[in-house]
Amino acid sequence: MFKYSKVALGIATCFALTGCLEVEDNDDSKKLAEQVEQQNSIIQEQLDLAKQQHEITQAPITLTGKVVSVSEGVSASDATISVLLNGQWRESGSVDEQGQFSVAKLPAGHELLIKVASASDAFVTRYFAVSTPYSSITREESFDLLDLEVSAGYTKEFTVQESGTGEGLKTLSIWAADIVADDTMVGSTRTREAYLERMTKEYSQKAVFNEEKGVYQITLAKDLPSSLHYQADINADKIADYRPEFAPFNFDADTMTLVSADNVTDTDNFYLEPVKQQTYKLALTVLNSEGNVIEVDRIVAQGNDMGAKFATLNAETMQYELDAKYFGQLTLQIPSFIKGDVVFNGSTVNIQSYDEQNGSYGVEINGNYNRVDLVDNTLNLVVKVSDTLVEETTVSVLNTKNMHTAKDHAAIYFNVPVAVVADSVELEKVQDITVSSVNGLTTIVAQPVTIAASTSTDLNNTRLKVTPDAPLEVGSLYSVKVNKLQNLASGETESINYSTVNTVVQADTDFSLDSIIADNDNYRKNDELILAKNSGGQDSWDHSGSSNVSLYLPFNFTNVEKLSIQVTGYTSNGEQIDYNNGAITLVDQGDIRFSYDTRLVHTYQLANNEQIDNPNGYFGTMEHGTTLENGRYMRLATGIYLADNTDQSANAITFTYKLQLKGDKTIKSGTMALPVQ
Numbered sequence: 001m002f003k004y005s006k007v008a009l010g011i012a013t014c015f016a017l018t019g020c021l022e023v024e025d026n027d028d029s030k031k032l033a034e035q036v037e038q039q040n041s042i043i044q045e046q047l048d049l050a051k052q053q054h055e056i057t058q059a060p061i062t063l064t065g066k067v068v069s070v071s072e073g074v075s076a077s078d079a080t081i082s083v084l085l086n087g088q089w090r091e092s093g094s095v096d097e098q099g100q101f102s103v104a105k106l107p108a109g110h111e112l113l114i115k116v117a118s119a120s121d122a123f124v125t126r127y128f129a130v131s132t133p134y135s136s137i138t139r140e141e142s143f144d145l146l147d148l149e150v151s152a153g154y155t156k157e158f159t160v161q162e163s164g165t166g167e168g169l170k171t172l173s174i175w176a177a178d179i180v181a182d183d184t185m186v187g188s189t190r191t192r193e194a195y196l197e198r199m200t201k202e203y204s205q206k207a208v209f210n211e212e213k214g215v216y217q218i219t220l221a222k223d224l225p226s227s228l229h230y231q232a233d234i235n236a237d238k239i240a241d242y243r244p245e246f247a248p249f250n251f252d253a254d255t256m257t258l259v260s261a262d263n264v265t266d267t268d269n270f271y272l273e274p275v276k277q278q279t280y281k282l283a284l285t286v287l288n289s290e291g292n293v294i295e296v297d298r299i300v301a302q303g304n305d306m307g308a309k310f311a312t313l314n315a316e317t318m319q320y321e322l323d324a325k326y327f328g329q330l331t332l333q334i335p336s337f338i339k340g341d342v343v344f345n346g347s348t349v350n351i352q353s354y355d356e357q358n359g360s361y362g363v364e365i366n367g368n369y370n371r372v373d374l375v376d377n378t379l380n381l382v383v384k385v386s387d388t389l390v391e392e393t394t395v396s397v398l399n400t401k402n403m404h405t406a407k408d409h410a411a412i413y414f415n416v417p418v419a420v421v422a423d424s425v426e427l428e429k430v431q432d433i434t435v436s437s438v439n440g441l442t443t444i445v446a447q448p449v450t451i452a453a454s455t456s457t458d459l460n461n462t463r464l465k466v467t468p469d470a471p472l473e474v475g476s477l478y479s480v481k482v483n484k485l486q487n488l489a490s491g492e493t494e495s496i497n498y499s500t501v502n503t504v505v506q507a508d509t510d511f512s513l514d515s516i517i518a519d520n521d522n523y524r525k526n527d528e529l530i531l532a533k534n535s536g537g538q539d540s541w542d543h544s545g546s547s548n549v550s551l552y553l554p555f556n557f558t559n560v561e562k563l564s565i566q567v568t569g570y571t572s573n574g575e576q577i578d579y580n581n582g583a584i585t586l587v588d589q590g591d592i593r594f595s596y597d598t599r600l601v602h603t604y605q606l607a608n609n610e611q612i613d614n615p616n617g618y619f620g621t622m623e624h625g626t627t628l629e630n631g632r633y634m635r636l637a638t639g640i641y642l643a644d645n646t647d648q649s650a651n652a653i654t655f656t657y658k659l660q661l662k663g664d665k666t667i668k669s670g671t672m673a674l675p676v677q
Helices: 006-020 027-058 189-203
Strands: 061-069 079-085 088-094 100-106 111-118 126-131 141-150 153-162 174-176 179-181 208-210 215-221 228-231 242-244 255-259 269-274 278-287 300-302 312-314 319-326 330-334 337-339 342-344 347-355 360-365 368-373 378-384 387-389 397-401 410-414 418-420 425-438 441-451 453-458 463-468 477-487 493-499 517-519 547-553 560-572 575-578 584-588 598-603 611-613 621-623 631-642 652-661 668-675
Touching (some): 079 100, 088 100, 111 141, 126 141, 126 189, 174 215, 179 189, 255 269, 278 347, 347 378, 360 378, 410 477, 418 453, 425 453, 547 652, 560 631, 584 631, 631 652
Parallel strands (some): 061 141, 126 179, 153 269, 278 378, 441 611, 598 621
Antiparallel strands (some): 061 100, 079 111, 111 126, 153 215, 174 228, 208 215, 228 255, 242 269, 278 319, 300 330, 312 319, 330 347, 337 342, 342 387, 347 360, 360 368, 397 410, 418 477, 425 477, 453 463, 477 493, 517 547, 547 631, 560 575, 560 584, 598 631
16 A cells, blocks of 8 residues: 655645634635645645556556467467466456557566466467566566467377386376476576476476376377476485486486477377385405505495495405495495505496396496496496506695685695695685775775685695684685695606685584574665765665565584575565475585575675775675675575565565584474564
8 A cells, every 4th residue: 555645644634624624704715715725636646646656666567468379270369368476366358359468567576477368268278487677666667578379289198107017107296397488587597497396386287197098188288399297206205206218317306307398299108217226235346457456545435325435345355345225326436545655546436227127237437337237136346446656646636625614724635745835825815805985985896815824734744734824704715726736755846736616714603593684685774774874975865665685694504414495485565475485405415505596795784875886896796785784694585575574564584494403313494484674
């Protein structure tokens, strides 16, 4: 509802009271009454204009387009248009004789779904997902969606059988990927993917199994083919239960493609392979270049989901044994190691798909592929590792440990003993930011700087440690650069030009869910300006309204093993709306995950009319309108536009979370609702 100006209401009330006073019935009183009526009329016109401008501000977008039938002999003349906005369907009328339509009064920067249906069922109902663009707040804008194509429909009947057994699979969830996304509209990639996923689950054409005929049936567009997909993870254990036959796939995929759009009409019989846990005993023999059995430092099993991480040496057989229990593929890593004056190079073993017909596994050893039989449920493998003399070996990096907290150190592991060459190792702060404001102009300078640090070596000079002389800045990115090292085995100085990955430094405190803040970055708090004036003393622009809400988290994930957040709804001006966005992972296996939605941002409060100059460029995300203290945070963008939460108007974000702390197998879950700052 439009909120009238308190001043205008006061004036209107004043004149209304004046008009009700008892006055003498003479010419003066008539003139006064006319003046009062004139003033009331002017005030009402001003209020109506203000209300109109407010409505434009809230819904300035008009979408236009044309419904076109691509099926010969099928007309789209009786097409009707509906729009799904914020969970509510809005009927928007029919098309004209040329198929043209117009949908007005839509909000800017919103995801919405357009439904095109036929009153006579001449064509299959089709859905189009669009994202309205950002717009000026003072005028209406129109955007053309061009042609929305529709087609006559047909019923496709098909079977899905288990590969090998031929058993019919009757309870699968199967749907058509028939919701069209308009890529010309402006929108966040990850946000749109989540929106499309949610809309597809609810509004796409679904297959139904016909028990009498023993087939699945689904209505598809005859002249606009779409791919078919199915729910691969049936028992919700985050591992696929059925995979496409003879096709690449991911074992942790929730959904998979049954058939592509290009091939949807080619066949009516589909086959899926059951995904089974691989369980067997692995026995690995390691040979040197002369064919003699040798011991290695360790053998690491990657992907052995339900088994041990390291193989153990059987002293009698001199084989490394491992109880393999996994889904998908198993990788064995033998790190390089030194024995006496010989350096043994590392090896990699990839154990791939199992062939039930001949009872063998596909095995790739150092790039060479063969099939190896499974005998008495044991897979026997032989790996030969190459070797060179220590003095002939050049320096290479085996592993790194990055700095995670302000007082932490970095470590780099090498294949041979090394010594540091003067001025060849440096610790770099990737972006050191300085901000200066004067006379309404803020200058932001971002540049890499070298941080004072000391170096040392240990573990027989195979580990280089880099320790900063002073605590590092939390939320900043750091990297270690190594230009030259002396190879103590050969005595040569080598240029290795190695840099560690950029790593964000975190606070050495435990993570708390209470530290999460929802902020819309609109330069306001409780709908009041945060900064009334800019650095030049000029009044800030006093514009109220909705803005994109993000969740902000401080960098203190050192005790977190895994953290994911899923936005499930929001409250807009007191109205609760379901949202059901996809879950976003922020921390996985103890590592921070940056993506389209999760970014490192630098907050620095400025007035909304402050001019900003970046003389050497700033290649990060800097936000000036949040309520947060100046610093660095992890930001999770929601794509939801809300105003500030106030006593008069409730605005909040609701999300579920899953949190696992390091050393604890328990995954805590719950729901939180945060007011928008």
